Amino acid sequence: MKANIKVDKARVSDAAPMHQMISHFADKDEMLPRALSEIYEGIREYFVVREGGQVVACAALHVTWDDLAEIRSLAVDEKEQNQRIGSLLVKACLEEAKELGIPKVFCLVRKPAFFEKHGFQLIDKAELPHKVWVECYRCPKFPNCDEVALICHL
Numbered sequence: 001m002k003a004n005i006k007v008d009k010a011r012v013s014d015a016a017p018m019h020q021m022i023s024h025f026a027d028k029d030e031m032l033p034r035a036l037s038e039i040y041e042g043i044r045e046y047f048v049v050r051e052g053g054q055v056v057a058c059a060a061l062h063v064t065w066d067d068l069a070e071i072r073s074l075a076v077d078e079k080e081q082n083q084r085i086g087s088l089l090v091k092a093c094l095e096e097a098k099e100l101g102i103p104k105v106f107c108l109v110r111k112p113a114f115f116e117k118h119g120f121q122l123i124d125k126a127e128l129p130h131k132v133w134v135e136c137y138r139c140p141k142f143p144n145c146d147e148v149a150l151i152c153h154l
Contacts, residue, residue, distance in 0.1 A: 005085060007092045010046035010058065015039045017055040018046065021075045030110065033140075034073055046073070047092045049085050056080045059089035061096050061105070065129065069097050071107045071115075090118050094154065103154050108147040120150035127151075 010018065019036045026033035039046070042060060049057040059074040071093045076086045097105045107115055112122060128149055 005049060005083070005088055007047050007049055007088050010043050010048045010055075012040065012043055014046070014048050014055050014058070015043055018048065018058045018073075018075075021055065021058065021077060022073050025075050031073065031075065039073075047089055049076075049080075049089065051080065057085045057089060059086075059093055061093040063100065063102065067102060068104050068106065068129070069093075069100070069102045071105060074107075086114065087118065090115070094118075094152065098154050104151055105154065106149060106151045108149055110147055112148050112150055115150045115152075118152070120152045123149050123151050125149040 015036065019034065019039050022031065022034050022039075025031045042062065045060040045062050047059050047061075048055050057076040057080060060072050062070045062072050064070055071090060074086060074089060076089075094105060105120075106123075106128060107120065108125075109115060112120070116122070125145075125148075
């Protein structure tokens with residue numbers, strides 16, 4: 001693990017590199033794509049890790065209701081993986097959820113093991129409110145979703 005990994009709030013100038021990284025993993029069918037405009041509109045939701053001034057990782061905490069938020073768009077550059085960067089981003093999202101008074105954080109993923117290591121538990125997607133499915137119609141896999149839902153109670 002690298003020393004001095006710092007998680008920061010994203011800046012507008014981070015949107016294009018974040019979009020490129022998210023698109024890279026979406027093209028590999030490892031996460032959902034995000035439009036660049038959507039990243040700009042939600043820039044305040046994102047955390048980033050930079051190395052040498054370049055964004056090498058990102059994640060967002062998206063508030064969906066008074067008691068529920070979602071971690072989305074967690075991406076770590078392949079050259080920077082397995083250094084606990086993703087773990088630090090999840091921790092930052094969970095800490096912000098606590099600060100906001102949100103008791104539950106969920107995620108929808110294809111590979112649940114990473115989130116299970118961080119205290120998330122598998123749940124039936126039907127347990128989530130319908131509001132979280134508003135984006136599903138834009139998904140290329142709709143209606144044949146291959147993601148699983150996990151939740152963390154803070």
